[in-house]
Amino acid sequence: MFAKHENFINRELSWLKFNSRVLGEANDQQKPLLERLRFLAITSSNLDEFFMIRLAGLKHQLESGVNKIDAAGLTVEQQIMQISEAAHAMVKEQYRHLRSILRNLEQDEIYFCDVQEIKGKDKEWLDNYFHHTVYPVITPMAVDASHPFPFLANRTLNLAVTLRRDNEISMAVIPVPGGLPRIVAIPGNAKKKRFVFLEQIIMTFAQKLFYGYKIQDMAAFRITRNADLSIDEEDVKDLLAEVEKSLRQRKRGQAVRLEIAKSTKPDIKEFLIQALKIVEPDVYEISGPIDLTCMMKFVDLPGCDQLRYIPLVPQMPADLVGEEDLFAVIRQRDILLHHPFESFRPVIDFVRQAATDPKVLAIKQTLYRVSGNSPIVRALAQAAENGKQVTVLVELKARFDEENNILWAKRLEEAGCHVIYGLVGLKTHAKMILVVRQEESGIKRYVHMGTGNYNDTTAKIYTDMGIFTANDQFGADASGFFNVLSGYSDPPVWNKIVVAPLGLREKIESLIDREITFAQEGRPARIIVKMNALLDKEIIMKLYEASHCGVKIDLIIRGICALRPGIPGVSENITVRSIVGRFLEHSRIFYFSNGGDEKIFLSSADWMPRNLNERVELFFPVDDERHTERIKGILELLLKDNRKAYVMKRDGGYRRVDRRGKGINSQSWLMELASQAANVPEISLAQRLKPMYRKDL
Structure with a gap:
């Protein structure tokens, strides 16, 4: 009954929904502009890793003839198709948000300029910058019978160039130098902060790299490669040497994604598809600067403190x-x-x-x-x-x-x-x-x-x-x-701790079973779990069993969640929420009401097969009553968050928690509570968490 495909959500699609929630922070109008830009960069970085590891792994399975069905009933081929559809939509949304943020930044005198529109002394400065700083480190590479398509490193930005000489067409590639700033500040205006992208500077002056040829077309592009390591530890004598060897191989992995400027003409696009041996769904046409991870450094722009969060000052416990x-x-x-x-x-x-x-x-x-x-x-x-x-x-x-x-x-x-x-x-x-x-x-x-x-x-x-x-x-x-x-x-x-992979799965199941027993006896039974990810099928089915027996279960899962809440007779006693805010929710906390003798545990492990089966993990109790009371208060605060929390619907989608009533941003509250406790240490944080409803911070 619990193992049906419709009771589970695909891992990869669940992760993409998580990244959509991260992307949603970039569209939060209440957030400082540069912080919104930071979330765009985080979303891009997350996507890079997803393509390098998760999608690359699925593609490898398919190429190896493996097309097995996952817990949600999807074949590998179906997963790849649905990932492509969702990822393309996400990228389009990213750049819609980017255009909105950049327009708003102009109100604060921060401009991203088109090089073609720069005139006079500023153009002279760019010319000088190109010749004295950029030109010496550029290496244009021909592509022809004697010059095969060059190896381009993972996640590097490049320019593809179509050249004409007489009636002959040639191709070339210009790697954009990674050692130079991607975002270049134009000096000379005290009031306005003006910036251009390095690739635009190169494209403006690129003709000087190809004397005797005429540039017919040019396009920026970026390759994402398979970056998963494959290490057979059973036959390895020196693990350090083997990992170093695998790292060298990672840089040369098969291309799994091509990002290319949307305005690119079909001949360049087709040339790159053939050269990289990828298929059309793996091509992402970008309406803006490729690779928004470059914004991670830009958001720390000096003199713009008003566009960022007030810095957090961590308090002494x-x-x-x-x-x-x-x-x-x-x-x-x-x-x-x-x-x-x-x-x-x-x-x-x-x-x-x-x-x-x-x-x-x-x-x-x-x-x-x-x-x-x-x-x-x-x-x-x-x-x-x-x-x-x-x-x-x-x-x-x-x-x-x-x-x-x-x-x-x-x-x-x-x-x-x-x-x-x-x-x-x-x-x-x-x-x-x-x-x-x-x-x-x-x-x-x-x-x-x-x-x-x-x-x-x-x-x-x-x-x-x-x-x-x-x-x-x-x-x-x-x-x-x-x-x-x-x-x-x-x-x-062990006296206190539980260690994976020997014993942790069994400990978790026994704790859930104990709550099931209390529920069957008509006694209160409750579980609260806070983790980064919930994926393990056996544990999910055990939670379904507990819900079926009447155990109230609240899950606070930041990222992947393969469990589907709200299914009648299966998970109607389970809620799933995700908190995405200023800080990355990373703690793993486990509460069991235990018939009134409440138990709280902390752990390094999420409930995923790799954590329970393939990793050495720790799971340990919190014994001090002061700390258990405090952690209970924190969990209840997280469950009452109505500013940064999303609730999973039965169909696997997420909606923001209803914002009506008193505003509670759990992370902001915890910042203030820590500050107050540090200044008045005799009043514990547990006591300060008791008045749950206060003004939104």
Whole structure:
């Protein structure tokens, strides 16, 4: 009954709906203009990754003769067709929003100019810029019998040029230099900020690259390639070397998308289709500048603070206000951190203090994604140089962070750290730090566990939770966890934590089963789940069973959700909502009413097959009553959000939550609540969350 195709939503189409919600933020008239532009850039970046990984994977399946049916009843071929239709519509909407934003920016004296309209001294400046800055780095490439179509790197912008000499037509390609600014400021006007795109400058002066030929036509284009890594870990002797080899292969993957200027004449378009061996549905004709990810840097334009959000100032957690000795505070009580509303600095300080504390004997940590200039990695290196025993698991296969992680792994090894790369066939996605300290009473273990990466940059824009604890049972679990990762130890019997892929699926199902039992006994039964994605078919069917038995289930799923709510007799007790706002909702929180003995867990894992079956993940309880009350309040606040929340309909589409009544923007509330708690730490955040209805912030 629960396994019918019509009870599920296709993964890829669900993701595209999520990206549409992100795109919707670019059309929010209440949002500062440059922030709207930022969401356009985010949407484009998301689409790039989708094409490079998800669509590329489907195309590879089809080429390999695999056309299996997914949980929603779609074949691979049907998925590709529906993806193409939805993605083309999304791109058109992107550029409608772009034109609207650019028109509005002109009211603030910010102009994107057409090079052809620039005259006088400004044209002279552009001429000089081309000859002295652009021309020296340009390499025009002929395409003919002796010059085959050049290899063009993934996601690079290029110009295709049709040339005429006498009665002969020739083709050439000009790669747009990636080392130069894509958006060029025209100097000389104090009041107006004027900009042109680099490719327009090149097109204006390109004739000077082809003496003896006449340019007949020119068009900007961009290629997206298959960027998925294929690593057979079973036969690999050196994982580091194998990942480095695969990264080189990634750059040469098969083209899966061609973006080209809409005004392009058919001969250039056909030439590129043939050269890249793609089909017409993979061609995206763009009505504007290709590749809006370039706007990610532009939105930080100096002197335009009024067009951006007021900067967030992350607060010190109330438990740590005025405290200097982290270890002393953690010995007294567990500390809950809620980023970005509360500062990530205590996590950095935790490792820094451990690195210099003479009582610390060892530090062990997992690293999945870190920033480009990570203070945590520097502190780990310093700890090793100070003679501490430092063990770091660096996940080399963290998608699109492989090169960064390889660099850090080598630097940590040079500093004297023991660097390990995890278990064969599994990505290590768990987030844990263990500090072992010699104290008067004996060995004491301090642990940090979280829902997000140890990345000080993303901690400012991703919502995540973490806990510091000196609980002996967590400490013993942490030691056992790292022994499993670094050696040949079988998993022990855990005291507190649950670890995927051994046991997490079973734990989730048992927690749901317990709610089912309470519902069948006529007792209150409720589940609240906050995650990034819900895709696992078996878990979804277990949620359907719970709903059928009367369990009330509220799902806060930011992105992919394959579950379909509101089906009579199946999911009528389930609601699904997605919050898309200023910060990326990234925390994984799980609430079970448990017959009145409420249980709350945090985790690094979403409920997806890859997290439950193919990754090392952590799932751990929140034991401190202060923190459980606080997290319950946060969950209820998220469920009451009527400014940034979308509710999924039975057909899989989404609608904005009804905005009537008191306005609640959950992220804005949490910013203010964190600020108030830091200034008056004796009043807990849990207490401050109780008055739920306040003015919209």
